[in-house]
Amino acid sequence: MKSTAKIFYGLTVFLFICTVVYIIGTIYVEDAGYIHGLEWAGTTGLVLAMGLTAMLGSYFHLTERRMDILPQDWEEAEVADNAGLYGFFGPSSIWPFAMSMAIALMGIAIAFMMYWLLIMGAVMLIFFGTMLNLQYGLPREKH
Known part of the structure; x- marks a missing residue:
């Protein structure tokens, strides 16, 4: 194991x-x-x-x-043994901040029982999450 x-x-x-x-x-x-x-x-x-x-x-x-x-799992392994390609990480993005603001908006909507604001925050969260996933798949002029 x-x-x-x-x-x-x-x-x-x-x-x-x-x-x-x-x-x-x-x-x-x-x-x-x-x-x-x-x-x-x-x-x-x-x-x-x-x-x-x-x-x-x-x-x-x-x-x-x-x-x-x-x-x-190898007891005599060095740090360099695990080196390799870790993937691409974008240098900066506005979408995680926008997603956290949409979640905060949904929290406020739940606290004050404003269902219309909750739906608006959910739509914003879905849109911002989609844009986060597509930020490098869209052409540069569409950002």
Whole structure:
């Protein structure tokens, strides 16, 4: 088993232990301001997080089983062994900022229950996300 799969399997075991402790804690520990019994929101969140880490661990386990040894798994590897092409990263872009402003607009719309503003923010977010993905696919004069 490779290192990435081991990390996610370890996180799954940790979240399982946390879930058991959380369930026992919410069922048996009494609080004067709380209704006695299982607290479903936290339990559901922990179970879903445990399922996510288990799925990622099994995915990495199955994928890395078919690959050669990676520099991360080789104890005598140097930093230069992992060097290579990492891809293209644009020097600057306005679209991530525009997307965060659209998300902030949607948050304000939810806070003040303005559904028309929520829809407008969602449309803006979809447009800005599309432009982020197409910023180097469009001709320069279309930017």
